[in-house]
Amino acid sequence: MRLTCPNCGERDIREFTYQGAASMLDRPDPEAGPEAWHAYLHLRDNPAGVTRDLWHHGCGCGAWLVVTRDTVTHAVHAVELVEARDAG
Amino acid sequence: MVELKAKSALGGQSAVQIGAVRLQEVEGSKLSAIAPFAGVDAKLSEAMELAYGFGFPEPGQVLQKGQARCVWFGHRQALLIAATPDETLAELALITDQSDAWCSVSAVGAAAEDVLARLCPVDLHLRAFPVGHTARCPLGHINVSLTRVAADGFEIMAFRSMAASLWHEVTAAAELVAARAALP
Numbered sequence: 001m002r003l004t005c006p007n008c009g010e011r012d013i014r015e016f017t018y019q020g021a022a023s024m025l026d027r028p029d030p031e032a033g034p035e036a037w038h039a040y041l042h043l044r045d046n047p048a049g050v051t052r053d054l055w056h057h058g059c060g061c062g063a064w065l066v067v068t069r070d071t072v073t074h075a076v077h078a079v080e081l082v083e084a085r086d087a088g
Numbered sequence: 089m090v091e092l093k094a095k096s097a098l099g100g101q102s103a104v105q106i107g108a109v110r111l112q113e114v115e116g117s118k119l120s121a122i123a124p125f126a127g128v129d130a131k132l133s134e135a136m137e138l139a140y141g142f143g144f145p146e147p148g149q150v151l152q153k154g155q156a157r158c159v160w161f162g163h164r165q166a167l168l169i170a171a172t173p174d175e176t177l178a179e180l181a182l183i184t185d186q187s188d189a190w191c192s193v194s195a196v197g198a199a200a201e202d203v204l205a206r207l208c209p210v211d212l213h214l215r216a217f218p219v220g221h222t223a224r225c226p227l228g229h230i231n232v233s234l235t236r237v238a239a240d241g242f243e244i245m246a247f248r249s250m251a252a253s254l255w256h257e258v259t260a261a262a263e264l265v266a267a268r269a270a271l272p
Contacts, residue, residue, distance in 0.1 A: 007147040007163055008223060012209045015226060059226045061147070063163035081163075 004079050007061040015059040021045070022052035022066045025082065048072050054082070097191035097251040104259065107266025108199035111258055114243060119186040120168040121161065122177065132180040139174035150220045150235055159222050159235055167233070167245075191251035195258060196241040199265050204242055206261045208234060228257045 001013040021044050028036040045051070049072055055065045066085055068078040096115045103112035124132045124144065133143035136158070142151035145160040152158070156171035173183045195203060201212050207227045211217060214236075222235040230253055233245040246254045 008225075011225075014209070057163070059231045060224045061163040062165070062224070 001074070001076070003055065003057075003065070003067060003076060005057050005060060005063065005065065006079065006081050006084075007063055008057065011057070011060055015057060016065075017056045017058050019054035019056055019064075022054050024054060025066070025085070050077065055079075097188075097248045098193075098255055101255060105197075106259065106262035107197075107269055109195055109197040109203050109262050109265070111255075111262060112194050112196075114192040114194050117170045117187070117192075118172065119190060120171075120173045121182075121184045121186050122158075122166045122168055122173070123182040123184075124164055125181060128180045132177065135174065135176045135180055139176060140168075140171060148221055148223060150222050152220075159233065161222075161233055162224050189248055190245045191248050191254060193244045193246075193254060193258060194237070194241060195244065195262075196238065198240055199262070199269070200240055200242055202265045203258065203262045204234070204244075206264065207257055208232075210234070212236075214239060227254065230254055230257065 002010050003013065003016055004010045023040070023044070026040070028040050050068060050070050052066055052068050055067050057063050057065060064082040066078075066080045066082055067076060068080075069076045096113055098113045101113050103110060122132075122144070129144065137143050140156050140158070141153035142156075142158055145151050145158050145166050147160055150157065150159050157169040159167045159169060161167040167186065177183060201214075204227070205212050208225050210223055210225045217223070217236055219236050219238060222233060224231065224233055226232070227234070227244060227246070230246050230250045232254070235243045235245075237243050244254065244258070
């Protein structure tokens with residue numbers, strides 16, 4: 001597996017660390033209540049198909065990335081900076 | 089007052105010539121990391137332009153004017169080499185003194201590219217990695233900053249704590265490349 005880091009270009013998987021689902025970026029309001037926080041902390045989708053997760057380019061530029069990939073075909077559709085997502 | 093002696097990261101390691109590559113520790117430059125605050129990138133580039141004659145580097149870029157050099161050093165980070173951080177930058181970026189925190193080794197010679205190609209999983213061909221290009225990448229298991237300083241020359245920077253490992257990796261690879269070149 002290779003990821004195309006927006007800073008560094010196409011790099012080997014050994015340079016990256018997997019963090020978890022990209023839904024971790026959508027932090028609920030502190031007052032959102034136990035249901036929302038339970039879902040945020042513990043519930044994850046496990047799709048056969050397109051999924052989005054967080055990767056860290058630790059042995060490279062150090063950026064946090066949102067990777068959109070397909071668990072069935074193993075295709076990597078997009079690699080974006082977390083900041084770009086925040087800006088948009 | 090105690091008299092302290094400055095010691096380089098490789099502790100006085102002399103240069104070695106292995107086959108067609110010369111490996112040497114590069115010593116003593118002042119290093120400062122520049123990490124821009126959010127939303128002031130353009131202002132920071134302007135301030136750097138005024139102070140040094142170059143702006144903030146794009147990913148993979150090395151900017152130089154006279155002795156002063158600025159190397160892209162990671163996501164929203166650059167390393168200022170051989171220049172004193174200008175006061176005007178302090179409001180626009182986080183500046184930390186990195187002198188003595190890094191070990192720097194130069195690899196120069198016809199075999200430099202082949203030696204590093206054994207260690208770094210990036211395309212080091214001159215057309216893909218031209219003079220003045222830099223990358224953060226692994227060298228073996230060490231995270232390094234790799235810069236091409238000449239058509240046949242690279243500079244490798246690693247954490248000072250990794251100095252001995254870095255030297256071991258590059259000398260071992262250089263010996264293998266030299267051994268292969270010596271085959272009949």
